[in-house]
Structures are given as structure tokens and as C-alpha cells.
Amino acid sequence: MVARATDPARPSRPRIAVSMGDPGGIGPEVIVKALADRSVRTLARFVIHGAADAMHEAAHAAGVEPFWWEARRGSPLVETARAHDALLIDDRAGYAHAPNRTAGELSYRWVEDAIATARLPAADPMRADAIVTGPISKEAWSLAGRGRYPGHTELLATRFGAKRHAMMFVGPSLRVVLASAHVPLMDLRNVLTIGRIHDAIDLGHDACIRLGIARPRIAVCGLNPHAGEHGLLGDEEERLIAPAIRIAAEQGMDAHGPFPADTIFNAAVATPARPAKYDLVVAMYHDQGLIPVKLLFRDESVNVTLGLPIVRTSPDHGTAFDIAGRNHADPGSMKAAIRLAARMAAEAIVQRSTIDEPQESAPGRRDRS
Secondary structure (H helix, E strand, O other): OOOOEOOOOOOOOOEEEEEOOOOOOOHHHHHHHHHHOHHHHOOOEEEEEEOHHHHHHHHHHHOOOOOOEEEEOOOOHHHHHHHEOEEEEEOOOOOOOOOOHHHHHHHHHHHHHHHHHHOOOOOOOOOOOEEEEOOOOHHHHHHOOOOOOOOHHHHHHHHOOOOOOEEEEEOOOOEEEEOOOOOOHHHHHHHOOHHHHHHHHHHHHHHHHHOOOOOOEEEEEOOOHHHHHOOOOOOHHHHHHHHHHHHHHHOOOEEEEEEOHHHHHHHHOOEOOEOOOOOEEEEOOHHHHHHHHHHHHOOOOEEEEEOOOOEEEEEOOOOOOOOOOOOOOOOHHHHHHHHHHHHHHHHHHHHHHHHHOOOOOOOOOOOOO
16 A cells, blocks of 8 residues: 655654554554554654554554555665655564564664654655554563663663653653653662762653643652651651752752642642643652553553653553454554654654754844854
């Protein structure tokens, strides 16, 4: 199926690299369903790194007519097909709806391929302006010998040389940043530092500004029950978290806490009866931040990697092997991830073009340089 070529009248549309994720999970299905929506597909030009057989299986089950152009990985046709709105770079292999070494290696390779396009020179026609990643199986990555990276975030941070990075989840009315991500709970004492907590506050603050919040109000969670109860239930709040908040406040950020995590999220979610008191919550660990996000906005929220020189988003769910291949997956979170990536990438393109344009001095003013 030949897709409609890129509209030359819209040259500023970003190019988004999409990695399929585990081919045996629901990644192919949510990608097909999301991009079948023309209101989503027209936001950008898409290069999908994945497997054609998984895409066709998902499209057939969903009753979607294939809308993408295909070219084999490594084929010269990739270069000629890049003008199309949706290009699938096909890397065929067998797969099963369960974690396995082959699928782990494929899904890892597709992320690396997406990263490679994002690192191309700005003038390269295949350069990606953003990356959207489908869900991977960490077990499959481990089986494939890729266990050094517990997830996308760590791999992306390494490849882009990001000294600071954090996971942020953006829902319809809740934004959460994690001070630590894929870390066992028993290891948190060795991972959390004043600097790491401050980085999460700082990166989240900047991300909120990029999302249009001029003066973000930030609530920071405690680590222990009741935020430590003044040291009775742990000293991390007084020893690590409060100093990080003070540093952020001294730098001009509107940051407060530490607050008990079992109540503060209520103040960060708007209701018909009251507006939200905070624009962002900084959580100390993965489940502390993700439980409220997924409880309130399942299939609506988006994972954004902060600290990278490029936009990267992903849906908020995993591979869901138990429903893969059954046409039961909701594409809502993938649609939201694509929409946010396209919006952020388009804004970055405009900012770059503005910086690159020569600035003329206003009449009657002297150059003070």
C-alpha cells in the first residue's frame, strides 16, 4: 500500500521515529490503531522501525487498511520512500506473545535504529525530530543479553550522553516526575541524593514551562510514610529531600514539601469543584508516582524522557502479552504520546529556525554588544 506523499506545503511537520517495541506485545496494535486515525497521522511524518508481519496481523485484526509504505531494513528503497507520511522499515522475524530472546534483540535493535536517526545531522532528510517508543519487555532484553539497560530511559540517556535525566508522566490533569525510576526499592537508600532529587525538580520545572505553564507550582513527595513524621519514620525527608527543595526555591522555583505521598496527589488533580493546587508532583520512586497516574489516567497519560537533546515519548503501559493479538488494546496512550511528541518537536523546530534567522537591529537603536 502506497501512502500519500508528504505535503510540500507543510515542510515544518516534524519527522517522528517510532520503535515498535516487542513484536509479540501490543505495540504493533496500538501503533496501527493510533496512526490509522488521520487526525494523528497528519501531525508529522513517521518512520516506524519494526516488523511488517506484526503490523499486518494487527491491522487485519483491527479491520484497518494498511496505510504505510514498506521498505526492508538496509534496502536502498528506504531512502526513496522517506517522502511518504508513514514508512515502515521492515525487519522480519518470527515472534510469540511471550518474552523471548529473538523478540528482545529485535525490539532493542529498533530502539537503537530510532536513536541513530535522531542523531543524524539536522540537514539529513532522514533525521528524526522526535522518538516515540512502543512497549518493550525488560525480561526479553535480558534474555537477549541487553540487561545492562533496565529500560528505554537508561539506554536513551547513555546514547545521548545525558548527564541528567528523569521520567515524567503527563496526563490530562496530572504531571509527575520520578526522582528514581527502574530501581529496586531496597536500593533506594543508595540511589537517592540531594542532587538527584533536585535534578528531578529542575527538569520537571523546565518541562512544565515547555508545556505552557509559565510558573509551575511543584509539590515534592516524601519517601517514608507520613513524610517521615519529623524523623520518627526515617530521616530521608530532612536529610535529602528538604535540602533539594530549598536549593530549588533559592533558584526561583515554586517548589514545596516534602509532603506525605498518600495525600498530596489529590491537591495536584483538578476536579469540577476545585482547581489543582500544584502543576507537578515529584515522586521519589517508580510506583509512588505511577500508581496515581495509571489509576486516574490509564490509556491517557504519556511518558516523557527529560534531559535529552531530543523529544522522546511513549505510552504509559507495557507489552500486555496476555491480550496481544486479540484486538483488545486501547490506543489512547499511544495517540497521546504521538500528539505530545509532534507538538513538542514542532515547537523545537520553530525555536531552532528562530535562532538561526539573522536578527536585524531595530531602527534608531544601537547594538549594545
